[in-house]
Amino acid sequence: xxxxxxxxxxxxxxxxxxxxxxxxxxxxxxxxxxxxxxxxxxxxxxxxxxxxxxxxxxxxxxxxxxxxxxxxxxxxxxxxxxxxxxxxxxxxxxxxxxxxxxxxxxxxxxxxxxxxxxxxxxxxxxxxxxxxxxxxxxxxxxxxxxx
Amino acid sequence: xxxxxxxxxxxxxxxxxxxxxxxxxxxxxxxxxxxxxxxxxxxxxxxxxxxxxxxxxxxxxxxxxxxxxxxxxxxxxxxxxxxxxxxxxxxxxxxxxxxxxxxxxxxxxxxxxxxxxxxxxxxxxxxxxxxxxxxxxxxxxxxxxxx
DNA sequence: AATATACATAACGACACCTTTATGAAAGAA
DNA sequence: TTCTTTCATAAAGGTGTCGTTATGTATATT
Numbered sequence: 001x002x003x004x005x006x007x008x009x010x011x012x013x014x015x016x017x018x019x020x021x022x023x024x025x026x027x028x029x030x031x032x033x034x035x036x037x038x039x040x041x042x043x044x045x046x047x048x049x050x051x052x053x054x055x056x057x058x059x060x061x062x063x064x065x066x067x068x069x070x071x072x073x074x075x076x077x078x079x080x081x082x083x084x085x086x087x088x089x090x091x092x093x094x095x096x097x098x099x100x101x102x103x104x105x106x107x108x109x110x111x112x113x114x115x116x117x118x119x120x121x122x123x124x125x126x127x128x129x130x131x132x133x134x135x136x137x138x139x140x141x142x143x144x145x146x147x
Numbered sequence: 148x149x150x151x152x153x154x155x156x157x158x159x160x161x162x163x164x165x166x167x168x169x170x171x172x173x174x175x176x177x178x179x180x181x182x183x184x185x186x187x188x189x190x191x192x193x194x195x196x197x198x199x200x201x202x203x204x205x206x207x208x209x210x211x212x213x214x215x216x217x218x219x220x221x222x223x224x225x226x227x228x229x230x231x232x233x234x235x236x237x238x239x240x241x242x243x244x245x246x247x248x249x250x251x252x253x254x255x256x257x258x259x260x261x262x263x264x265x266x267x268x269x270x271x272x273x274x275x276x277x278x279x280x281x282x283x284x285x286x287x288x289x290x291x292x293x294x
Numbered sequence: 295a296a297t298a299t300a301c302a303t304a305a306c307g308a309c310a311c312c313t314t315t316a317t318g319a320a321a322g323a324a
Numbered sequence: 325t326t327c328t329t330t331c332a333t334a335a336a337g338g339t340g341t342c343g344t345t346a347t348g349t350a351t352a353t354t
Contacts, residue, residue, distance in 0.1 A: 029188055035179035037312085041257070048260040056330065068313065070332060075311090089321040089330045100258070104251075110188070111247070113195040184342085203300065215343065217302055222341090236300045236351040 023106035027080070031103040034079025039064060040072050044081060044095065052094040055084075170253035174227070178250040181226020186211060187219050191228060191242065199241040202231075 023031075034040060042062050047053060059069035073093060076082040080099035085092050170178075181187060189209050194200060206216035220240060223229035227246035232239045 029183055029185045032179045032182035032188075035254070036176055036183040038176045041176055045257050045262070048258050049262055065314070066331070067333080071312070091331065095258070097258075104255075107182070108251075110192050111195050111242070111244075115192070115196055212344070213301070214303080214345085218342070238301065
């Protein structure tokens with residue numbers, strides 16, 4: 001097992017015993033992978049509306065086949081976007097809003113530039129200057145708080 | 148041209164004349180595709196720290212080859228995450244924070260369940276009830292406002 | 295002019311994604 | 325038990341991702 005080409009392997013997420021698990025970089029990529037597909041976005045959109053739904057009902061509603069639904073549900077679970085619960089032979093799924101908020105929060109922290117290399121331009125282009133971190137750019141601070 | 152298997156084609160984003168372009172579903176998937184890779188997340192992380200950087204400097208810093216950097220930069224541009232500016236033979240890149248905020252905002256709107264099918268459980272599982280939309284779940288309303 | 299630098303692109307290989315079709319397994323209904 | 329429903333999974337094919345190496349192109353330098 002040598003991980004030759006492509007860093008797309010996923011080394012089985014660490015589970016820290018009772019500590020709110022920090023979102024590391026690889027997990028963040030896996031999280032966004034879950035969202036990087038129109039079909040899965042539709043599923044997420046649907047689950048955002050109904051809170052919980054039977055798997056095959058969602059598949060029916062979106063007009064996708066059952067194995068296809070199963071496939072995408074698998075990726076959504078891996079991404080930490082969706083939780084499932086079995087009830088007899090049926091499976092119900094819902095958004096994992098906690099995990100979603102954690103990952104989204106980790107991403108915005110990344111965007112905020114947390115980490116040492118503060119205002120150090122790596123060879124800044126001409127006619128461009130480092131601004132003090134005060135009045136951000138405009139759209140740079142706004143987001144509906146409805147996670 | 149028939150789009151047989153896999154809905155991963157991208158039909159050349161509509162450009163509406165002077166109107167703040169709404170983020171449609173396919174674009175949102177493309178946006179998240181840009182974030183669905185550790186290397187690209189590292190690039191984004193770096194650009195969040197330095198605001199603008201020379202392409203090959205970022206590549207050097209992250210220890211990735213030049214063609215690899217060029218490849219990922221291409222996807223980052225396609226995703227609307229990064230803007231580039233040519234200066235002679237050099238290329239500088241920076242985050243497209245406007246586009247990033249737009250897409251992130253579109254996603255949170257999707258999570259909020261915008262769209263008709265309000266509190267209609269599609270065959271709700273037993274021992275589970277629809278809550279009124281008042282005091283949300285807890286982590287469900289919080290996000291660092293540092294986009 | 296010739297050379298060096300910065301970036302883009304093509305070619306290739308390995309693998310992952312995504313779809314359909316076909317089967318399998320488990321739980322409920324007849 | 326037998327049939328049906330619900331979901332998971334395997335197989336197979338098409339396509340995209342993602343990495344390296346090699347080559348091309350444009351700009352700066354000598």
